[in-house]
Amino acid sequence: MTGSALxxxxxxVAAALSxxxxxxxxxxxxxxxxxxxxxxxxxxxxxxxxxxxxxGEQPCELAARVAQAAGATLTGCVLEGFVATVEVQAAxxxxxxxxxxxxxxxxx
Numbered sequence: 001m002t003g004s005a006l007x008x009x010x011x012x013v014a015a016a017l018s019x020x021x022x023x024x025x026x027x028x029x030x031x032x033x034x035x036x037x038x039x040x041x042x043x044x045x046x047x048x049x050x051x052x053x054x055x056g057e058q059p060c061e062l063a064a065r066v067a068q069a070a071g072a073t074l075t076g077c078v079l080e081g082f083v084a085t086v087e088v089q090a091a092x093x094x095x096x097x098x099x100x101x102x103x104x105x106x107x108x
Contacts, residue, residue: 023093030092031099037070038088038101045077045084046103059084076100 076087083104
């Protein structure tokens with residue numbers, strides 16, 4: 001009987017750890033996906049602002065479309081000349097992952 005109780009306890013702890021690690025892993029994936037969406041949105045906005053990518057959309061509209069295609073939502077977009085700074089957000093398990101990115105021509 002003692003061995004059964006011990007085995008049950010070990011299985012319960014292993015299950016709890018597995019669920020915790022799955023949640024942490026999912027959050028890490030969401031954070032990386034959000035960072036990638038921010039990078040892509042900033043590059044799209046900066047390229048549209050500079051004319052490197054011909055488009056009929058405004059740079060921030062293009063950034064919103066790119067962020068949405070990457071599974072995130074554009075929550076901020078600022079253009080200063082050809083430099084775009086964006087903020088995107090994605091949700092995981094009721095929590096928000098927020099990432100910011102900046103793109104533009106090289107300084108100098």
